[in-house]
Amino acid sequence: MKYLNIILALIIFASLASCSGSKSESNDIETLPLSLADTVQVIKGTLPCLDSLVCVEGTVKSGQFFSTLLTSLGLSQQQAYNLTEASRNVFDVRALRVGNPYTACYSEAETPDGENSLEYLIYEKDAISCIVFKCTPEYDAWEYKKPITTRTSYVDVTINTSLWNDMISEGASPLLILTLSDIYSWTVDFFGLQKGDRFRVLYDEKLCENKVMAIDTVRYSVYTHAGKDFPMVMFDQKDGGNIWWNENGESMRKAFLKAPLKYSRISSGFSYARKHPVTRKVQPHTGVDYAAPAGTPVMSIGDGVVISRKYEGAGGNTVRIRHNSVYTTAYLHLSRYASGLKQGQRVHQGDVIGYVGSTGRSTGPHLDFRVWKNGSPINPLKMESPAAEPLKKENMDAFRRNQSRFEAQVDSIHAETHARILFDLL
DSSP states (O other), X not given: OHHHHHHHHHHHHHHHHHHOOTTEXXXXXXXXXSSHHHHHHHHHHHSGGGTTOEEEEEXXXXXXXXXXXXXXXXXXXXXXXXXXXXXXXXXXGXXXXXXXXXXXXXXXXXXXOSTTOEEEEEEEOSSSEEXXXXXXXXXXXXXXXXXXXXXXEEEEEEOSSOHHHHHHHTTOOHHHHHHHHHHSTTTOOTTSOOTTOEXXXXXXXXXXXXXXXXXXXXXXXXXXXXXXXXXXXXXXXXXSSOOEEOTTSOBSOBXXXXXXXXXXXXXXXXXXXXXXXXTOOEEEEOSEEEEOOTTOEEEOSSXXXXXXXXXXXXXXXXXXXXXXSSEEEEEEEEEEEOTTOOTTOEEOTTOEEEXXXXXXXXXXXXXXXXEEETTEEEOGGGOOOOBOSOOOGGGHHHHHHHXXXXXXXXXXXXXXXXXXXXHHHO
């Protein structure tokens, strides 16, 4: 019986591994040099007459300009000027960065004696791009890009310490956390995650030299909190709007953001009987205090009109926004207002309206955020927000097909994982 189990496990593992999409890769753009050294080889391969090039590596030094870099490598001032003019449409010489590496390619020796011995200069512009300068007449410059690949990946993370630490320990890029924060910002308070919360995410990531450069898109995810699942399905209606929906085809975007800023902790909650930290008197605090560094941008949680922007005594610099006939919000203790913000101005969800400070009656930098519904204060942490416009009815069938395909892909990955575990136990 034991041997039969082993055979079954091997069959399951082999069949699932062949169809799993957890680590599939495909080239996304034209394949180009992998590294600065490879770029040199590509140039030699493209121009066989340069096989005798001697290449010297270096980095841009502090205080070095493009012209002084060129002259230090053997060009005359006139030659440096000619090359700068010839490369003007390819590279802005003011963008030269201290510490960026380069390779200087000489036709004769590492320490050139002649004026025209520097043939090529290859400058690493960023992690993806290199600029190649032809340093002899006819002077020229062009850009090489390293290969970018797109890989579909899957991560299953249960929160033990923090989303950041737990994601990284599972091998996921921190960039994925930022994308999830964007998707779930209307549903999940990312600073209120609890131990045991879980994220299952199917996503595409772009890599260069095996380093994650960007999260291309999140295709499917499920956030689990207190035993309740919050699924997300990616579907593009090709209308330039929302692409993330819940399992019912409702937009993941809500009328209001979950929080108006990125904060470190909630320092004081909504209460009708709080002892004030300054006056020491028990009095109502009909808002939520978010502790955050001074200067942290504060955003409007939804579209609306600024009805007040002024200093309000104990509240310090305060902005009040009317969102509709039902909801009004206020942002207190700001260090300053956003540039150009004025009363009567219309703002949109996510617009910066000010910056965290400690003006008014305050013991330290924080945002006192308040919400009124039909004129009565409500707890911002318990506010229900309606979804934005739902998926178009004519797209619902295509949306369901997307959903079924992603769910099947995730199920396949889970089955493969279970098969591996079974195999290891046998």
